[in-house]
Amino acid sequence: MLFEQLSLQLHPGQLLQIKGKNGAGKSSLLRILAGLARADEGELYYQGQAIAQSRVDYATNLCFIGHQSGIHEQLTALENLRFWRAACDLTPADDLALLASLGLAGLEDIPCRMLSAGQQRRVSLARLWTTKAQIWILDEPFTALDQSAIATLQQHFVTHLEQGGAIILTTHQPLSLQYAQLFALEIHYRW
Ligand SMILES: Nc1ncnc2c1ncn2[C@@H]1O[C@H](COP(=O)(O)OP(=O)(O)OP(=O)(O)O)[C@@H](O)[C@H]1O
Numbered sequence: 223m224l225f226e227q228l229s230l231q232l233h234p235g236q237l238l239q240i241k242g243k244n245g246a247g248k249s250s251l252l253r254i255l256a257g258l259a260r261a262d263e264g265e266l267y268y269q270g271q272a273i274a275q276s277r278v279d280y281a282t283n284l285c286f287i288g289h290q291s292g293i294h295e296q297l298t299a300l301e302n303l304r305f306w307r308a309a310c311d312l313t314p315a316d317d318l319a320l321l322a323s324l325g326l327a328g329l330e331d332i333p334c335r336m337l338s339a340g341q342q343r344r345v346s347l348a349r350l351w352t353t354k355a356q357i358w359i360l361d362e363p364f365t366a367l368d369q370s371a372i373a374t375l376q377q378h379f380v381t382h383l384e385q386g387g388a389i390i391l392t393t394h395q396p397l398s399l400q401y402a403q404l405f406a407l408e409i410h411y412r413w
Pocket of ligand 1: 224242244245246247249250251360380
């Protein structure tokens with residue numbers, strides 16, 4: 223049993239950090255909350271409706287970035303961004319400027335397999351600058367990022383929360399910015 227009798231609500235402007243040791247069940251919980259896995263018991267609600275009835279609305283309003291980068295390694299950073307925009311029906315925008323702002327200037331046309339781990343992570347996280355989703359579920363988003371990229375990402379979290387978004391994340395690193403509404407949930411795996 224990873225966890226039981228778990229009950230939580232997340233409102234606009236709130237950041238929830240799921241804490242726990244390796245193997246505690248953080249990723250499992252995030253996958254359940256993202257609708258990618260089912261709990262043995264219990265329900266997940268979105269805007270008062272069980273997910274089973276609001277799956278499309280929920281998925282439309284959700285941006286999930288898991289452990290793996292979710293980028294296509296054969297495509298370039300620019301091609302990945304254009305693919306996401308097309309897949310999510312987003313209007314085209316200046317992706318070159320976005321990639322430059324994430325420290326990827328000059329690397330836009332290289333297949334992602336040739337980028338470093340941190341550079342690939344930046345490409346993956348670029349989605350958070352393109353998505354209109356209000357709910358972000360992020361599994362270890364700071365992995366492989368340097369301090370400056372972590373600071374940029376956290377600043378973006380603040381902006382998203384101020385605009386009425388909500389974030390659920392796991393991280394083994396301390397959050398270094400002040401968040402108006404930060405909550406933590408610690409889960410313990412019982413052997
Ligand atoms: N697909 C699976 N099938 C069976 N057991 C799994 C599966 N995925 C994970 N587990 C088990 O569930 C437990 C929780 O795993 P999970 O990945 O949720 O932990 P975590 O808290 O995210 O760990 P970490 O901090 O190492 O990322 C682990 O003991 C793991 O062995």
